[in-house]
Amino acid sequence: MTPVEEKLASILGALAGGAVSNADLTSSSLQAAQQAPQTLADAARVAAAIGVLEAHWGHTLDEARRHLEEAAAAAVIPVAAIVVIVLRHFSPEE
Secondary structure, eight states: OHHHHHHHHHHHTOOTOOSSSSSSHHHHHHHHHHHHHHHHHHHHHHHHHHHHHHHHHHOOOOHHHHHHHHHHHTTTTHHHHHHHHHHHSSSSOO
16 A cells, blocks of 8 residues: 555544555446446436426415426436426426
């Protein structure tokens, strides 16, 4: 273990002899990490669409989310597709 790794282990409370210096991510962890930016962007768009429905129709957050989910189920398309439609419909004209 290098002096830097030993110092880091000491700061983090790990025993120098038991600290892992080269941990490999499992393939599922790696895949989740690679998908994280898209997952966060999707969640932000869903939150924006819920906010739009809440503001426009006076729905609660739970009601707005349920309406998105019901609309997606009725149209047999993903919620993400309904979110895109909602955001396009209610976005200000450019």
